Amino acid sequence: MNEKLQNLLELVRRTAWQAGDLAADAVYGAGQMADDLLSSAKLRVRAATVEGDIKGKLTEVGEMVYATHTGNPTESEDLLAKLREIDELKAQLADINESLGRAPAAPVCPTCGAAVREEDAFCRECGGKL
Numbered sequence: 001m002n003e004k005l006q007n008l009l010e011l012v013r014r015t016a017w018q019a020g021d022l023a024a025d026a027v028y029g030a031g032q033m034a035d036d037l038l039s040s041a042k043l044r045v046r047a048a049t050v051e052g053d054i055k056g057k058l059t060e061v062g063e064m065v066y067a068t069h070t071g072n073p074t075e076s077e078d079l080l081a082k083l084r085e086i087d088e089l090k091a092q093l094a095d096i097n098e099s100l101g102r103a104p105a106a107p108v109c110p111t112c113g114a115a116v117r118e119e120d121a122f123c124r125e126c127g128g129k130l
């Protein structure tokens with residue numbers, strides 16, 4: 001693995017680690033300011049929108065890492081900025097879900113919707129790739 005890619009992956013790992021704590025703090029603070037005026041239907045629409053945004057940004061991160069792998073290095077600051085946007089969105093999503101009284105989403109198979117484990121590479125129900 002080339003050095004630039006290794007550095008980027010290390011950065012992703014470190015940031016994800018730190019983001020766990022930061023997001024927890026943000027959720028705690030934001031949860032106290034939960035907006036009672038919004039109906040839960042509106043919150044659910046908002047949650048779906050934020051989830052879509054997170055997926056889009058995760059795809060962009062994947063493209064940045066892959067571009068580095070193919071000899072088109074992404075600047076670390078650009079990647080870090082993108083990761084922070086994701087942190088922010090994740091904190092928002094956790095806040096919305098807390099307002100809705102939802103537990104954090106358990107992972108499910110994108111093909112059949114069965115519950116799966118974090119460590120699974122394939123669905124135990126339908127065999128789909130996770």
Ligand SMILES: [Zn+2]
Pocket residue numbers: 109110111112113114123124125126127128
């Ligand atoms: Zn499945």
